[in-house]
Amino acid sequence: MSVDEQRRPARVKRLPREVRERQILDAAVRVFSQHGYHNASMDEISDVAGVSKPMIYAYLGHKEDLFAACIRREASLLMDAIASGVRAESPPDMQLWHGLRAFFEFVASQRESWKVLHRQATSQGGPFSEELLAMRSRAINLVDALLVRSATSRGLGETATKATEALAAALVGAGESLADWWLDHPDVPEKVVASWLMNLVWMGLGDLVDGAVWTPTPEAAPE
Amino acid sequence: MSVDEQRRPARVKRLPREVRERQILDAAVRVFSQHGYHNASMDEISDVAGVSKPMIYAYLGHKEDLFAACIRREASLLMDAIASGVRAESPPDMQLWHGLRAFFEFVASQRESWKVLHRQATSQGGPFSEELLAMRSRAINLVDALLVRSATSRGLGETATKATEALAAALVGAGESLADWWLDHPDVPEKVVASWLMNLVWMGLGDLVDGAVWTPTPEAAPE
DNA sequence: CCCGTAGCCTACTCGCGAGTAGGTAAAACG
DNA sequence: CGTTTTACCTACTCGCGAGTAGGCTACGGG
Secondary structure (H helix, E strand, C coil), X not given: CCHHHHCCCCCCCCCCHHHHHHHHHHHHHXXXXXXXXXXXXXXXXXXXXXXXXXXXXXXXXXXXXXXXXXXXXXXXXXXXXXXXXXXXXXXXXXHHHHHHHHHHHHHHHCHHHHXXXXXXXXCCCCHHHHHHHHHHHHHHHHHHHHHHXXXXXXXXXXXXXXXXXXXXXXXXXXXXXXXXXXXXXXXXXXXXXXXXXXXXXXHCHHHHHCCCCCCCCCCCCCC | CCHHHHCCCCCCCCCCHHHHHHHHHHHHHHHHHHHHHHHCXXXXXXXXXXXXXXXXXXXXXXXXXXXHHHHHHHHHHHHHXXXXXXXXXXXXXXXXXXXXXXXXXXXXXXXXXXXXXXXXXXXXXXXXXXXXXXXXXXXXXXXHHHHHHHHHHCCCCCCCHHHHHHHHHHHHHHHHHHHHHHXXXXXXXXXXXXXXXXXXXXXXXXXXXXXXXXXXXXXXXXX
């Protein structure tokens, strides 16, 4: 084989635009998750994607647009994963349990995705922080609605909106923090981590230090 | 008064180095909290501090060093505030309660400080993320030790280290997330927000949706 | 087979901001 | 009062990386 043929071709094989966009997004998620928005370079994303920078600009726009597209895609995947895990007709503790399970399963299998979504969660300004806030608001609203339904179905007057919203924000924060902790302790099984969080937020520490434990109620379909 | 005298003097009044350092740090905390590390400029910090850039470089070092110094100072203030609120001889629920109170009081009174500490919590690399991680680890260890003491004082075998450490991480995350929520809802009294978090993590949602509520035990010194 | 379209590239510009060269001068000391 | 020390400044350099000018060519359709 001649020297010329041994080199990477000067041009890559042509692909339909949507296929190439997906490849670029895959590369961008990887680089943004490793380095964060500011420290990631368009040159590096280009290298990882295997296309030139003008291609990226033509298809996905400027760096901010590219990052927003990443957030949008990964947030959608996460919300889909959670929504597919929860059944509306289950008791509230089991709904929360399944939501947490789906969340931690997503974190385990989509670590880069999670890093992009969460690492930039408190980043300053720009369209991507709005995307992240929107995603987080959806998560908080999901939990808020669950708490309100739980409280009203037990015959209690509707709890103040702010209280359940605040509790939902705290719960989402606990989940995020525990997910980060878990990435540093991957030896702990996913179900165990989800169970710890469930026990904390459902049972509470008061009951936990007394030795009481929450466990999932058996369901018809074994897991 | 002539035009020249109306202008800001070309040189500011000389001050001892330590006084000037404090002024520079105050300015830096403000600018970093508003814009984040990358979007904050040394020019803007210089403007806010009222000294030239060479002064900042001479006293605090490069941008990263300056930011690390900010984190170190604000983290120390936060940990001092929490440590001063907690009494080791109190029952564990009251220790946690006082720690949360001190934390939210700090957030309320030092909003810029909190933003610098928390906004950059997931930033990529560099000395400042190590400072933040160290601070966060101290907070997690504080809660972890409380949980371990609680469990062992109730006659239970020492809970697995990982479980309490994971729960502590979740609790710290819940506190951070709730603090951010509260900055957007400043009309809610500090004591109420602390009480909501206390109820979530001590009582648990299971008891809360049943209408049970945790309240602080009365103490000798009224608050 | 030729032409047009869309996928794709290299080499380069330009603006931004961290950081510094080269100096001034206020204040303290002898 | 002169000298020294330390606080302080303006004007500037330089590197980096986002983004683009100007073009090539693979492939499909007529």
